Amino acid sequence: MAMSVKNKEAVVLHSGGQDSTTCLAWALKKFDSVRLISFDYGQRHKTEIKAAQTIAKKLKLSHKTIKLPILKELTKNALTDKSVKVKAGKKGTLPTTFVDGRNALFLNIAAIYAKQHKIPNIVTGVCQTDYSGYPDCRNDFIKSMQKTLQLAMEFPFKIHTPLMFLTKAQTVALMDKLGGLELLKYTHTCYEGVSPACGKCPACKLRLKGFKEYGIDDLIYYR
Numbered sequence: 001m002a003m004s005v006k007n008k009e010a011v012v013l014h015s016g017g018q019d020s021t022t023c024l025a026w027a028l029k030k031f032d033s034v035r036l037i038s039f040d041y042g043q044r045h046k047t048e049i050k051a052a053q054t055i056a057k058k059l060k061l062s063h064k065t066i067k068l069p070i071l072k073e074l075t076k077n078a079l080t081d082k083s084v085k086v087k088a089g090k091k092g093t094l095p096t097t098f099v100d101g102r103n104a105l106f107l108n109i110a111a112i113y114a115k116q117h118k119i120p121n122i123v124t125g126v127c128q129t130d131y132s133g134y135p136d137c138r139n140d141f142i143k144s145m146q147k148t149l150q151l152a153m154e155f156p157f158k159i160h161t162p163l164m165f166l167t168k169a170q171t172v173a174l175m176d177k178l179g180g181l182e183l184l185k186y187t188h189t190c191y192e193g194v195s196p197a198c199g200k201c202p203a204c205k206l207r208l209k210g211f212k213e214y215g216i217d218d219l220i221y222y223r
C-alpha cells in the first residue's frame with residue numbers, strides 16, 4: 001500500500017533571513033500546515049538562527065534546528081571562517097561566501113525530515129535573479145535535486161521556490177502583498193552577523209537595494 005502523503009503540508013527551510021521569511025509567509029497562505037527547519041553550521045551570522053527562532057515562536061510554528069558542524073570542518077569560506085573576508089566573486093570565480101554543497105545538504109536533510117512527517121512539499125528561498133554566483137541557487141539545480149530526492153527516498157517530493165525569478169524589490173513586493181512586512185522586522189541578513197546590520201556587506205547591500213527599489217524603508221536597523 002502506498003504511503004499516505006500530506007499534500008497540504010510543507011516544510012520551509014528557514015534561515016531567519018528576509019528571503020526564507022518571505023517564503024514562510026508564502027507557504028502559510030498556500031498550505032494548511034507549515035513546519036520550519038533551520039541549520040546551524042557555524043555561520044558567522046549566527047544571529048540568523050535566533051531570528052528564525054523568534055519568528056517561529058511568534059507564529060507558534062514547529063521549528064527544528066539541525067546542527068551541522070561538519071560543513072565548517074570540511075570547507076573554508078567567509079561564512080564560517082572569520083579569517084576569510086566577505087568578497088563578491090569576480091568573473092569566473094565563486095564569492096568567498098559560497099559554501100560548497102550547502103543547499104544540496106540542506107535540502108537532503110529537509111527531505112529526510114519532511115518524509116518522516118509524510119510531507120512532500122519543501123519550500124526554499126533560493127533565487128537566481130540577483131544571481132550572486134551560487135550554482136546551487138539556480139533553477140537547474142533545484143529541478144535536478146527534486147528528482148534526486150524523489151529517487152533517493154521514493155517519495156513525491158516537490159521543491160517550491162517562490163522567489164526563483166524575482167528581483168529583491170519584487171521579493172519585498174511579494175511580502176507586502178502577503179501582508180507579512182511586519183515579520184521582516186525580526187529577520188537577519190547581514191553576513192557580518194552584527195545587529196544593527198553593517199549595511200556594507202553584499203547581503204546588506206542587496207537587501208537595501210530591494211527596499212529602495214520598491215520604495216519603502218527597511219524594517220531593521222543599520223549602523
Ligand SMILES: [Zn+2]
Nearest residue numbers: 190198201204
Ligand atoms: Zn552586512
